[in-house]
Amino acid sequence: AQTVTQSQPEMSVQEAETVTLSCTYDTSESDYYLFWYKQPPSRQMILVIRQEAYKQQNATENRFSVNFQKAAKSFSLKISDSQLGDAAMYFCAYQYAGGTSYGKLTFGQGTILTVHP
Amino acid sequence: GAVVSQHPSWVICKSGTSVKIECRSLDFQATTMFWYRQFPKQSLMLMATSNEGSKATYEQGVEKDKFLINHASLTLSTLTVTSAHPEDSSFYICSAIPGQGLGEQYFGPGTRLTVT
Numbered sequence: 001a002q003t004v005t006q007s008q009p010e011m012s013v014q015e016a017e018t019v020t021l022s023c024t025y026d027t028s029e030s031d032y033y034l035f036w037y038k039q040p041p042s043r044q045m046i047l048v049i050r051q052e053a054y055k056q057q058n059a060t061e062n063r064f065s066v067n068f069q070k071a072a073k074s075f076s077l078k079i080s081d082s083q084l085g086d087a088a089m090y091f092c093a094y095q096y097a098g099g100t101s102y103g104k105l106t107f108g109q110g111t112i113l114t115v116h117p
Numbered sequence: 118g119a120v121v122s123q124h125p126s127w128v129i130c131k132s133g134t135s136v137k138i139e140c141r142s143l144d145f146q147a148t149t150m151f152w153y154r155q156f157p158k159q160s161l162m163l164m165a166t167s168n169e170g171s172k173a174t175y176e177q178g179v180e181k182d183k184f185l186i187n188h189a190s191l192t193l194s195t196l197t198v199t200s201a202h203p204e205d206s207s208f209y210i211c212s213a214i215p216g217q218g219l220g221e222q223y224f225g226p227g228t229r230l231t232v233t
Contacts (some may be wrong), residue, residue: 035221043208045161045224091160103149103214105222107160 002027004094006108013082014116020067021077021111023092033095034068035105036077040088048090051075053097079113087115119145121213123225130201130232138196138228140211146191147213151222152184155208167194201232 004025013019025034036048051059051068058066063083067076079086092108120143130136140150148169153161165186166174173186183205185197194213198205208229212222 037224042226043155043210044226045210045212047221050221089158103222104151104163104166105161105212106163110158110160112158 002029002094002096002106004092004106004108006090006092006111008111009109010112010114012114012116013079015082015084017082018078018080019082019113021079021090021092021113023075023077023108025073025075025092025094025106025108027073027094027096029096029098031097033097034066034075035093035095036064036066036075037091037093037107038086038088039091039110040085045091049077082115084115084117087113089113119143119213119215119223121211121223121225123209123211123228125228126226127229128231130230132202132232133200135197135199136201136230138198138209138211138230140194140196140213140225142192142213142215142223145213145215145223147215148191150188150194150211150213152186152194152196153210153212155210155227157208161210164196198230201230203232206230206232 032053034051038046038048049061063080065078089110093105122141124139150167152164164179167186167188169188175181188194210227211225
């Protein structure tokens with residue numbers, strides 16, 4: 001079974017600084033997707049960024065970028081120029097691209113990010 | 118972007134009663150929807166996969182007779198918590214994938230259930 005591990009229960013960063021959230025996963029599959037979701041205090045899940053496993057290039061979305069290391073099964077999220085609105089719980093998630101688990105997401109434990117003004 | 122709604126957003130019910138939560142995809146059709154449960158400051162736990170026109174697939178340890186799921190159309194899935202008990206109090210979130218594709222799931226805003 002696939003597992004996703006976020007080893008940092010809490011992280012903090014100063015406004016305008018950069019922070020990196022860690023995520024590792026375990027799978028025997030070669031075709032899959034990885035995601036970072038953000039859950040602010042409203043508890044609405046918001047997609048931050050996605051990465052297709054077959055793509056070697058790291059995904060970027062404005063201030064958010066990932067470091068995808070397929071061989072190491074590592075998928076970290078870097079937030080640059082942190083803003084107060086980035087404060088939230090962040091979840092790393094894995095999705096297998098086939099089989100009977102079609103579409104199912106496996107989430108990590110989450111990392112609570114605090115942004116200090 | 119794609120929008121998923123949930124109703125109600127917050128419900129309080131008495132122990133022993135049943136409560137229904139609706140999940141709707143507002144601007145797309147979804148063959149597959151998912152139901153999650155989340156406790157405070159914890160991760161989302163997948164309860165079941167809801168498939169339009171067929172029976173739901175429940176995760177191990179989830180009581181299918183207690184958490185009834187019906188996916189009657191391509192835009193609506195419902196979760197009914199039967200004979201609710203205080204330990205069923207939680208935050209329930211649904212999500213949907215447009216069409217039959219992979220990739221991004223769109224999440225509803227969640228429903229807070231309190232059983233007294």
